[in-house]
Amino acid sequence: MSKKHIRILACGGTIAGRAASGNAYRAGELGIAQLLEDITRAGCDWPIETQIVSSAGSQDIGEKQWQALHEKALAALSDDDVIGLVITHGTDTAEETALLLDRTLTTPKPIVLVGAMRTSDTLGSDALRNLANSLRVATDDNAARRGVLVVMGDTIHTACDIRKTATQGINAFASYPRGPLGRVTPFSLDWFVVANRYETEPRHIFPTKLPRVEILYIYAGMDCQLIDTLLSTRPAGLVTAGLGQGNAPSAVLTALGKAVKAGIPVIRASRVDDGFVDRNVEVDDDFFGFVTARAFNPQKARIQLQLLLAEGYRDMSTLQAAFDRHD
Template sequence: MKNPCIRVLATGGTIAGKAGSATRHDYRPGQIGIDDLLSEAESLGMAVTLSGVQIANIGSEDIGPAVWSPLHAATVAAVADPAVDGVIITHGTDTVEETALLLDLTLPTAKPVVMVGAMRPADAVGSDGLRNLANAVRVASDPGAAGRGVLVVMGDRVFAARDVRKVRTRGTDAFRGFPRESIGLVTPSALDWFGAPWRMGEAARFVWPDQWPEVPVLPIWAGIEPDYVTRLTGPDTRGVVVAGVGEGNMPEPVRQVLRELAVRGVAVVRASRIDEGLVDREPEDDANGFLAARALNPPKARILLQLMLASGVSVRAAMQAEFDRR
């Protein structure tokens, strides 16, 4: 039986970073190229055939549509290639949850697509990059990874894109899933799934946008004045995601300004700034014309809203149904 063939798409991040010292706190992401990463992985003797493409080599704080577009195209091509059994995307941890959800919503589920990063650069004491990469190879090589959407592998755990979020800035156990926790445990030699795939054979849920609608995130804090909303939005604004306090709450003067925007056709989504913030619809949402983000945090709610707006989804009931299914 032939070895699984895995395509690795590299974008940089800490997994490709170096500090120049095993004990320095600061480092530069995106210093190691795809060839060196693959050489490290191949030295582990795993029964796979790896090929790689360098999409970018930057920190994930700098990733956006300019990188997303070629990354999406390369992933689509890899999934469509009959010689490729699975795809790994190396990515910085700061925005991996946003890229993961974006790809999850715009890719079919026929083959495993696994995102992986690291919390420590390659030359740090206790670097986690090589182990995480080996774990990602294990997951991407497993046929049982298909039908689960885009996956994120970090700290010996497997997360679904819809759930994963970064919760710590230090340590290798920096990711958690909400409202569903990890969906599998993985080591370089073993993989255990918690349940069966739930998206077998699904097509992409949204087409890739030609243009990205303007959707700012509005943070709410004690004492925020309503004119902040006016300064944050403009004539090209198509939507606003509220990073609200508690269950998506905001001061009444701010609510009034957002209600006026909703009347003018701007999509307003209530999300929560709380890490495990589940935002249900409230009775006033119908009157205000607001949407509830449910389990999606503000950055993820923004991704989904942009895709809906770009795809022409504008009826509030249909938009709310998309948030409800996450």
């Protein structure tokens, strides 16, 4: 395309899905073209170019798809005719993809990731509205210099703060700890805070290979058998989905402390949806050497640790400083 336009990178998911029967649907089967036709008929006239990256449900998105998406995002952002980037994506892993891109891309152009909880051919679908909202955000000058944004349910979130908090319903996402950046409809857009990202370089280099980091779910009465098995595979790092403020049974803490001494960083996160995991001198400093995830949930802490380990950062102070910075 020779004129200024929005580029959509399509990654499948419910937003491009087709209903089957009951609650079932086929992710990525419809494609994005039909939605764009509907948006045009509704009076939206933004110039748009579409590229397909993946047609899978986001539960099947991983390193291979992330590599392809990152490459196409870089190409789009380096194109002078592209004024903004929209990524359609499934909701199951939207927060992980958004954070990964946020940490490895930097641009003055808007980047918006969008999904849907209901396919476009389902009664009460949010697919068309969410896509229209994302295009409105991507064409707004005030969307620039905010990192990767996520638009769901008439709300604009940062990649760092967004969390999927419900299994069903169109209002399935929330932002913690700072709340949403703004509200958007196909006809209006209101920002709650000013843009504050003025980086000229990405915070992390997108690695050729993401280190293997596992998430360990902590539960009442847990012993060390699962930990011993997991550590025998020599993961590059561990993240715990801990009790309360990242807690775990004493025997589990001791076993994880041995992992730290063996050179495997351990990040304490929480299985609780909201709340900071603060440092505990007895647990995190001299005794066990854990790093606290602070406001990152376990799945985002995993992405953050993978990027840090890929760049060779392993000492506790450097890792903790990265998790303390939540923006």
